[in-house]
Amino acid sequence: MAESRPRDEGAPEDVRAKTLALLGVxxxxxxLLTAVHEAGHxxxxxxxxxxxxxxxxxxxxxxxxxxxxxxxxxxxxPGAASADEVFAEYLTVxxxxxxxQYMWLTRSRGVTYTDQVQTGLSWLAAGDIHPANAxxxxxxxxxxxxxxxxxIAGMILRTRWSTxxxxxxxxxxxxxxxxxxxxxxxxxxxxxxxxxxxxxxAWKDQVEDGTFREHPVYAKATAARAVRDAGGPHDxxxxxxxx
Numbered sequence: 001m002a003e004s005r006p007r008d009e010g011a012p013e014d015v016r017a018k019t020l021a022l023l024g025v026x027x028x029x030x031x032l033l034t035a036v037h038e039a040g041h042x043x044x045x046x047x048x049x050x051x052x053x054x055x056x057x058x059x060x061x062x063x064x065x066x067x068x069x070x071x072x073x074x075x076x077x078p079g080a081a082s083a084d085e086v087f088a089e090y091l092t093v094x095x096x097x098x099x100x101q102y103m104w105l106t107r108s109r110g111v112t113y114t115d116q117v118q119t120g121l122s123w124l125a126a127g128d129i130h131p132a133n134a135x136x137x138x139x140x141x142x143x144x145x146x147x148x149x150x151x152i153a154g155m156i157l158r159t160r161w162s163t164x165x166x167x168x169x170x171x172x173x174x175x176x177x178x179x180x181x182x183x184x185x186x187x188x189x190x191x192x193x194x195x196x197x198x199x200x201x202a203w204k205d206q207v208e209d210g211t212f213r214e215h216p217v218y219a220k221a222t223a224a225r226a227v228r229d230a231g232g233p234h235d236x237x238x239x240x241x242x243x
Contacts (some may be wrong), residue, residue: 002177010156018120019120019124020120021119022117022119023117023124024105024109024117025105025109027107030059031057031059031172032168032172033104033170034057034059035057035073035167035168035171036100036104037097037098037103037125038056038057038071038073038098038111038171039055039100039165039167039168039171040097040101040157041075041093041094041096041097041100042073042075042167042177043096043156043160043163043164043167043186044092044096044156044157045073045089046186047160047193047196047197048088048092048093048156048196048200049077049197050075050077050086050089050093051076051077051078052073052179052182052186053075054073054074054077054176054177054178054182055167055182056073056074056102056175057071057172057175057176058070058071059071059176061095064197075093077089078088083135084139087135087139087144088144088149088200088203088207088208089200089204090135091132091135091146092149092153092156093094093153094128094129094131094132094135094146095118095149096153096156096157096191097128098121098124098125098128099124099126099150099153099154100153100157103154103157103158104168105117105121105163115235129146129178132149133146137235144212148212152203155196156199156201159195159196159199160188160196162187163185163188167182167186171183
């Protein structure tokens, strides 16, 4: 299964420009933002036991570049006979692009989270959000929301943030990471890998037995959504775990 984020080529250029303005991103950083997105898919996929064959970033740094639809991480789930078997893995990997861009913007660019920022990120990640929703419907798991898997992706990405940055900078420079490249960039201390896998497996077990609402992630998602719906302030400790 390949993770990709094709852009809506019908979107007018002013919408694309507004997206950059909402995110506070200079056009020269768009290619790097794309590289961060794809590196996020790769790092999380590697952390949940998937195989990452390659990662490609063809965009030249402009949201209007038609080649942007070909930016993708080629991910496979060995031995999986159906999407149901790897529902939790697949959904978590799909959310990782959105999450990694959010974390890069707030950590490296000093962007403050607002509803406008979420709107901009959602537009950029539309190529992941739509298949994630289709996956949830196909597997009959509409109860597991995008934000729940996103929070687990965030836990993994915070643990392997330096790995993501190294891979993203490589993709920004070269536009491609082969399987051989990835063996080096995704190499990590066994203890770190074990920690990330433990995060994920605890959540997957609860998704499969229906008790995932007891997971702290679900409580944070519910609380954050209630605050957001009420128009209240965003908790900086909660938001990074969710968005």
